Amino acid sequence: MEHVTTPSWAMFAYLISGVLFILALRGLSSPATSRAGNRYGMIGMVIAVATTLVTHDIAGLPEIIGALAIGGGIGFVIARRIAMTAMPQLVAAFHSLVGLAAVLVGWAAYLNPNAFDIATGGVLFIREHYYGVVGGVIKSQSCIEMGLGIAIGAITFSGSIIAFLKLAGKMSGAPIMLPGRHVINLGTIIAILGLVGYFTMDQSLWVIGLITLLAFIIGFLLIIPIGGADMPVVVSMLNSYSGWAAAAMGFTLHNSAMIITGALVGSSGAILSYIMCKAMNRSFISVIAGGFGAAPEASGGAPKEQRPWKRGSAEDAAFLMKEAESVIIIPGYGMAVSQAQHALREMADVLKKEGVSVKYAIHPVAGRMPGHMNVLLAEANVPYDEVFELEDINSEFGQCDVAFIIGANDVVNPAAKTDKSSPIYGMPVFDVDKAKTVMFVKRSMGGVGYSGVDNDVFYMDQTMMLLADAKKMVEDIVKALAH
Structure with missing residues (x-):
């Protein structure tokens, strides 16, 4: 033909x-x-x-x-x-569809290689030999492309489903640690790779079926040990997986656009994951293996030390910020949960009218997906030139009058710089301890970040704890500023 x-x-x-x-x-x-x-x-x-x-x-x-x-x-x-606060779970859901599409395309090519051969203008199978496969035996190269595409797509699908459920609050965000999970994961991955190799010699239905089943299982196993607060890296990594799945299917379909697009998405997602791992002091290899997320288990059960702290009110916060020359706002996941971004922008607008300089400091892993805080602030029409990354603004905290922390925790914890035994040691954090006044908005003193580590900032002399729902507290501050 x-x-x-x-x-x-x-x-x-x-x-x-x-x-x-x-x-x-x-x-x-x-x-x-x-x-x-x-x-x-x-x-x-x-x-x-x-x-x-x-x-x-x-x-x-x-x-x-x-x-x-x-x-x-x-x-x-x-x-x-879709609400902007639900964007992380939407991204995870879309990643699952990309993975599922790769699986379905791979199966369609396997079940009817002749049709794909004609449609794509490629050479999907060898016609000279017949071993029970309609139209001939699928080429070894095509078998590898097809097997890897299906496997990566299945991992992306099941992993993204778990990520979606955790982000949407439909299952616990706490890490689920299976005994011997590393051995199970490694054994399953080796089995998948072995079956892909065997698929080049035996193209029976049970081989490709087992590849698909094991890949679905490993996608599930890789994500369940990961805590909800580690989701920015998970979403980024799943994005990378979806790109590689598309690239593999591009080779199967002989489609240059799919190969280019998949490679771009896969490589950019992997690079972003690596950057975020460095920002969280995590091992990139452990992300791929689904091995991170163990930190909360190790330290989360430790009793918190009872230390004196100061509680403030919305009126206190409004007075101090009104008298300040500069305010730096550090948003975190708590802001997203309470949907306080619009009230926060309103507060900033009032302060700017009073002649106060207002800036926003964004940590690379704040929120539940890459750029989560940027998306929420953009939704609230916060000017782009007021939003700064960690490395661009961290040096300004020494001259800052007020550091206003809303819903963040570990990204401002000085233990990352001083305590070598801390699970977050080495993670770049904001130097809020250098600010003249620190205002910390959180629901209660009982909550800690994903690391389970208490935060020394709570107990500093210049810290005022504003304990309430983030949105209500900011709205009360805006009312107090108006008087």
């Missing part, structure tokens, strides 16, 4: 879409250029999809239009209805 070769103009179109995807990643690296980045990504995807539909005999036009209408309609409705 004569194969259809991809025309040169289509390869050029795929190249253009790849460049647009790179520009999209570049744009998304900054809140100020994120809208342009999104536009580049959408244009690139339209070009890639349109080129694929024109050059490949995949399905009839009514089927294609129907699928696009259904998928696009669902996506549009979700985008319109």
Whole structure:
């Protein structure tokens, strides 16, 4: 059978879409250029999809239009209805769909290789030999691509489902530690890789079925030991997995756009995960192995030391901030839970009218996904030029009048700098202890961060504890500022 070769103009179109995807990643690296980045990504995807539909005999036009209408309609409705505070679980859910798509594409290619061979213009199987597979024996190279694509996709799917359930509060965010989990995980991964190799020699249904089943299981096992507060790295890593799954399926389908896109997503997600691991003083290898998350278990049960601390009111906070020259706000997951970002921006606007300099300090792992705090502040229309990363603002705390901490904990814990026995030792943190006054908004003195470590900032002489729901406390401060 004569194969259809991809025309040169289509390869050029795929190249253009790849460049647009790179520009999209570049744009998304900054809140100020994120809208342009999104536009580049959408244009690139339209070009890639349109080129694929024109050059490949995949399905009839009514089927294609129907699928696009259904998928696009669902996506549009979700985008319109989803709250910004629910963005982490939405991202996890979308990652699961990417993984599931890779699994389904791989199975479709396995069950009907002849159809895929014709549609993609590739060489998926060898026609000279017949061992019970319709149309011939699938090539060894295609077997490896197919097996790895299905395995990575299945891991992404089941892992993302667990991440979604934890982020959405539908299951406990606490780490679930199985006995011998490292041995089980390593053994399962080795078994998957061994089966992928065996699949090149025996293309029986049970082989690819077992690969899929084990991959679904290992995705589940990798994520359940990870605590809810470690989710930023998890979401980033799952994003990387979804990219590699797409790239593997791109090789199976002989689609350059999928290979380019998958490689970009996979590599950028892995790089981001590495950066975030360094920010949390975590081992990158332990993330991949699902081995982190053990820290809370080791230290969370230790009794808290009873030490004197000072409690303040909204009126006290309003008076001190009104008299200050500079205020640095450090948001955390507690702000997201209480949805206090709009009230916080209102508080900042009032302070700026009083001549106070207001800045926001964002830690790389604050929240439940990469950039979580940036997304929430953008939703509240906080100006981009007031938001700073840790390395850009940390030196300013020494001259700061008020450090206003709302819902953050471990990212301001000085134990990360001084206590070598602490599970967060070595993690870069904000130097809030150098500020003249520290205001710490949290629900109660009983709560601790993901590390389970008490925070010395609570008990400093210059610290005022503002114990209440974050949104209510900030709203009360705004009312007090108005008087």
